[in-house]
Amino acid sequence: MKNHTEIKALVFDVFGTIVDWRSGVAREAQSFLNRHAPGLNAFDFADAWRREYSPSMEEVRSGRRPYVRLDVLNRENLVSVLTHYGIVDVPDPEIDELNLAWHRLDPWPDAVAALCSLKRKFIIAPLSNGNIRLMVDIAKRVGLPWDAILGAEVARAYKPSPQVYSETVDILGLAPPELCLVAAHNSDLAAARQLGLTTAFVARPTEHGPHQRTDLKAEAAWDFVVDDLNELAQQLGCAD
Template identity: 60%
Template sequence: MDFSAVKALTFDVFGTVVDWRTSIAREVDAFARSHGLGLDGHAFADAWRSLYQPSMEEVRSGARPWTRLDDLHRESLLTLLDRFGVTGIPEEEIDRLNRAWHRLDPWPDVVEGLTRLKSKFVIATLSNGNVALMVNMAKRAGLPWDAILGAEVARAYKPQPRAYEAAAELLGLAPAQCMMVAAHNADLHAAAKSGLRTAFVARPTEHGPGQTRDLAVEPGIELAADSFTDLADKLGC
């Protein structure tokens, strides 16, 4: 398949670039130890993530005005602390735990792969994470983005078309000159509907050892890779 027209790669981040589940579990376990709580970090991480799409859907549906992901995450965290029976935590410590999403670790292949891909393409985030979250994550993890784009910039949460279209516009490119890279087939199908090219990178343990979805690329996605370094190989970087 000919990808010679592609000038930019736009990346989903949570799950594709960073291992959110392991990272959040680590932070929750540390939080639990410091407060003498019997929380299971992985169970808490899964519960927190389960509120991710429902919280954004309230914004996508127009039920509430634009709200950045940091604020949605904090609302979800308060819900979970109550559900898990955790009380009496100072506000500043709740804020620190909420910012665990700013401190997610990349998958092992990511920094090398992004560095190689950057030698040939513009590389940018196209995440539902807000700008401060993406910047802080990149600074900590050494992610060499050329631009931070996505939901907050577009004022639209994926999979709304505007999220994808705005990224191409801001890069001064046609959608077909951008390739969306993600570990989630649904994200890629939505990007394709907006005219972007598509590449699937498998992350079979994003949701833990029992993951059942997004284990393989689906029909209609143009390129599949096992890692960012494999993607770099396939795109000639």
């Protein structure tokens, strides 16, 4: 384990690490599906929508498309998924409202209390691919106590593009080891480590549902490996 005395700020992946996107999107989609596709499982719909997430961001990461915020990509992906399932003639206001499902996600049970503990000692902020308004809406709804909103819209790039991490270090006025990325995704941590950031893996083995196959465990010797954020707070000397 790395000596944590040099860490001054913690930044967090949000979708999957802080909030349970799958359950939240399925919950928000259920009434929509009851009207338009009553035979379609809401979790299957949520999974299909999420599968469009990374490919749509790769268009931006590759330079094939200029940066647009995640709300725009999510809406385009939603239209694609509706078309895939044969759900047609949905009024635009209904599509817009369903797209806001991502703004109304619930945190994992340990998240809020642990973040409040960590905030007493460290600067804490999201380092998410979600845009600023998206992050603010989630935080205000459930009480995430961020000190700042950082991530893709600030850097105008999507993780794991290097500039997302390097610009965050610069914005906070820190040396890379003084900034710790906390994430449930090994690829996110690997990109951060290449830029010299401290890394913390938190296990979220049901992010993708009961049959998850990826990110079930730490796949490298990250600086911290924990089962939940309360354990991370304890290791960093922030537990109540």
